[in-house]
Amino acid sequence: MKDIIRVKCLLSTEVERLLNQQIKKEAQSSSAYLAMASWCNQHGYDFSSDYFFKQSDEERQHQLKIYKYVLDMGGTAISPEVANIKIEYNSFREVFEEALDQEISVTQSLKNIAANCHKEQDYVTVEFLNWFFKEQREEEYKARRALELFDVIGEEGTGRWQIDKHVGGIVYDSEA
Numbered sequence: 001m002k003d004i005i006r007v008k009c010l011l012s013t014e015v016e017r018l019l020n021q022q023i024k025k026e027a028q029s030s031s032a033y034l035a036m037a038s039w040c041n042q043h044g045y046d047f048s049s050d051y052f053f054k055q056s057d058e059e060r061q062h063q064l065k066i067y068k069y070v071l072d073m074g075g076t077a078i079s080p081e082v083a084n085i086k087i088e089y090n091s092f093r094e095v096f097e098e099a100l101d102q103e104i105s106v107t108q109s110l111k112n113i114a115a116n117c118h119k120e121q122d123y124v125t126v127e128f129l130n131w132f133f134k135e136q137r138e139e140e141y142k143a144r145r146a147l148e149l150f151d152v153i154g155e156e157g158t159g160r161w162q163i164d165k166h167v168g169g170i171v172y173d174s175e176a
Contacts, residue, residue: 009074012120016075018113019066019125024080025109026063029102030056035087036095045092045164051146055099058139062132069128092160093150100143107136138172145170 009016033056040049070077089095110132117125149163 009076011070011073011075011125012122015113015116015120015122015125016070016073018116019070019075020078020080022109022113023063023066023070023077024082025106026059026066027080027082028085029106030059030063031082031085032098032102033059035085036089036099039087039089039095040092040164043092045160047164047166047168048092048095051167052095052099055139062135065131069125073124092163093147093155096143096147096150100140100147103136103139103143107133107140110136137174141172141174142170 011019033052037049037052037056040046040052067077067079086098089098110129114126114129114133117123117129146167149166153159153162153166155163
């Protein structure tokens with residue numbers, strides 16, 4: 001039986017390249033969240049550790065969603081190499097600062113892909129990316145709220161324990 005060959009990729013070379021970069025960014029985010037989960041676990045922040053394990057799983061799912069999209073569009077999805085993941089943090093707060101910075105970076109990367117898609121009139125990929133924009137709104141909200149706990153509760157005394165306890169309860173339920 002003759003192999004079926006995909007005749008044409010529906011993605012431009014540039015959009016495919018950017019989507020593969022995003023696959024790598026999502027894989028790096030997943031690994032970074034695993035490192036954060038480990039650090040929190042080692043320092044007794046069990047609820048935050050669980051929170052970051054869930055975040056890692058979500059990022060992995062995002063990676064796979066983009067990976068599958070590239071394949072569905074006839075492109076070549078590249079399994080990324082992930083390196084240089086930070087594993088030590090100076091403070092509990094720093095973990096959450098890094099998490100927020102990471103989410104903002106992911107959002108900026110997605111915006112760059114969308115801008116290129118608009119320029120190329122690739123509205124199919126723009127539509128695909130809309131799901132990620134909604135997801136990023138939620139991710140940035142949760143990361144900001146977690147970081148705000150440090151200012152609202154404070155870290156003195158049992159503050160870090162209270163922050164840890166509240167992190168898992170942060171939800172984003174806006175349908176706006």
